[in-house]
Amino acid sequence: MNPAGYAETFASDHGIERVYASVEEMAEQVDMAFIHSCNWDVHVARALPFVHARKAVFIDKPLAGNVRDLLQIKEWASRGAVVTGGSALRYAPEVQALRRQAAAPHSFIYALSGCANDEYYYGIHAFTLLHGLLGPGIRSVRHLGHSGQDQYELSWSDGRRGIVSVGATESSHPFYATMITQSGVEFITADSSRLYRSLLEAVMPYFSGEAPAPVQLEAVIETELAAIAARLSKERGGQPVELPSLTPDASGYDGAAFARAYREQKRFSL
Structure with missing residues (x-):
């Protein structure tokens, strides 16, 4: 976890006008969302408020580390959610x-x-x-x-x-x-x-409603x-x-464990 005040300092340093108290509050105000975390196990929970608000969502790689979460993302798309993601x-x-x-x-x-x-x-x-x-x-x-x-x-x-x-x-x-x-x-x-320029050029027309998805979500999930x-x-x-x-209960990759190890690696490399 980042220390208290980190978000406000980051926003000030990068010219970001507003910091939201919750993802749910943010979802009502933005046009689209990019979900990014070294812990892929939180991707579905963080994307959900934006899906409910009918906002376009890009979930950075990997979308998820288990079959259950991947099926949830697929189900959102089947109900009309504008969602894609994965590796650039x-x-x-x-x-x-x-x-x-x-x-x-x-x-x-x-x-x-x-x-x-x-x-x-x-x-x-x-x-x-x-x-x-x-x-x-x-x-x-x-x-x-x-x-x-x-x-x-x-x-x-x-x-x-x-x-x-x-x-x-x-x-x-x-x-x-x-x-x-x-x-x-x-x-x-x-x-x-x-x-990332190539990624944005591919997905932004889809997010703005000007073009179909550049790649079917099923193909991203298959990867x-x-x-x-x-x-x-x-x-x-x-x-x-x-x-x-592969069943919803099939063992996958532990996002929380990876995030802890990744944080330690970054901390000791500074």
Whole structure:
């Protein structure tokens, strides 16, 4: 928790005119909301007042760490809520350009994506990068093993496959992908300085009512279900986990525990 008065000081330093006493009060006054927390377990509760107020909501990655919360977000959308979220890697120009190349009939062979740091808060970027290249339709995930990082193979319903490599490394790595097609091998790293502009350019027309959602919410949720399936496969010794088999009670990622560890890491790095 931040000390008393932190919000007022932050607002003053950054030219923010008003500080609200509660999320519920804020929800009645703003046009849209961006939900961001290192503890993804609080995302649904913090988004709910804005959904009730019929305001557009972007939930930063990861949307949630468990199936139950992901199903709740999906249910909001089914009732007409304007809601999306997830990793900005989906909208990276490099990913969009490479995806168009992979879309050529019978061109795709295999792909690999990855990044550094933890398995989910940052790792979801790698899952999203691969999903951004290949699109929806993941059928199952299996843990391949550990070699410096953990590797997972994702299988699509149409037979395509790709690998995600995630986990802590001694130094930071860029967000990267390699894709093999019939015509050659392509390697990309995402320019982090362009990620959030690309994200906003994609989602703001949807939030303003000028365009449909840039990506169906089901596709965003599928990415995070794949990461949850990856964790379960690792726990089960590499047994493939089918996405349709995931129940609301399936074990996921503990957001509160991650937030505590992340806070300590930041505190000792200052």
